[in-house]
Amino acid sequence: MSRDLHVGMIVPSSNLTMETELPRMLAAREQILPEERFVFHAARARMQHVTPEQLVAMNAQAKRAAAELADARPDVVATACLVAIMAQGPGYHCTAEDDITTALRAEGSQAPVVSSAGALLSGITALGVSRVAIITPYMPPLTQAVIAYLEDAGVEVVDSLSLEVPDNLAVARLDPADLREHHRKLDLSRAEALVLSACVQMPSLPAIAPVQDEIGIPVLSAATATTHRILTELGLDPRVPGAGALLAG
Template identity: 75%
Template sequence: MGLIVPSSNLTMETELPRLMRARESVFPGERFVFHSSRMRMKHVTPEELRGMNAQTRRAAAELADARPDAVATACLVAIMAQGPGYHCTAEDEITGVLREEGAEAPVVSSAGALITGIRALGASRVAIVTPYMRQLTDLVVAYLEDAGIGVVDALSLEVPDNIAVARLDPEDLRGHVKRLDLTGADALVLSACVQMPSLPVLQAVEDEAGLPVLSAATATAYGLLSELGLDTRVPGAGALLSGR
């Protein structure tokens, strides 16, 4: 697996491998390895996100040299902040660079994967938790709604430092969810951010909330497995990865 991640990312390179290792109890013959290319970004602001996006071609070319089987670009808000539908543009750009460099890997973006994952659950109205400042959360909400997904409520934790986001305690999400109005929601996005850790509590929150729970990380895993034609079962990772 090839990953394009922000330079300050600590979580995607933890949660994705953890998800794939969990598959070994169901598919003991499978093994996944991960190789990353980094784009500079330390603070989650519109200016730094634009600067990071400008490094996409270089990062994709570096990954192409490793000949990965699939590539994920993993910064959801960097894509969604560029306007509705931009994940298609980003995926096409990375695919073009990979092909120029002789790599045939399919490309998944965390932004596009979240939309795909919500639809795969049959959901049309969600509540979301983000670590972003309110301005950026509003862009995420607008992006989802442009894709035909209603957002019934959105909680912003307002943490601009990306390293600080990675250090948020996932256990706190159980309390944050209680601040959301889930009326009318048919799914919950526990972390609409690849940097905010949520995997340790995702299944427990799903059990407590009584509705499907996914995250940017579980949606990206679902997208990668689907692109590779593999079974999408990962034990203990919520309804999206239940194999149902």
């Protein structure tokens, strides 16, 4: 017998990729586990440009968005703007997850909460690695904020590449095929894993498996890490075909 699993998502208003890549991954999972069916519900928070000011303003809308999602009684809620959380300083994902949990509980929802920032950290831990290289779409100061966040959590960033795209809609329109070339600009000699997209808005899913096959180390993204954490919180085997080592099950 199949069952519906309801996934609530808090997304930036200009995000096009969170509601694309996560459903694609979980639809691929349904092909091998047809007894599961995932249903998605999104609440939006205004953000058009990836600037510190707009990121702070977007974070302030998370409780309102959580309250709206609570009405749908989701089985899990994921908040998906990695840099909005990481730009607030090390460890802020714990605060963000707690605030959203409080808002859900106040509305009678018992759903666990996942943040893409916390999921990236737990995904790196799940792979058993501590040295990564990263690619981001951000301007260099925001990439440095991500690096500082990861390194505060004990993850060494051995190299990074900033694509310097400040407009969030433009980030969503980047061609994931280009990542098959971009990663060659990184020094991966000390890397134990590659974060191909440290941003849930930058599309990367079609490139994950090919790049992993080429470089011979695990490749993950903010989106695959978020999917891994969603499945784990639901008590399911974190397995999605074609989505890289983290989701190999």
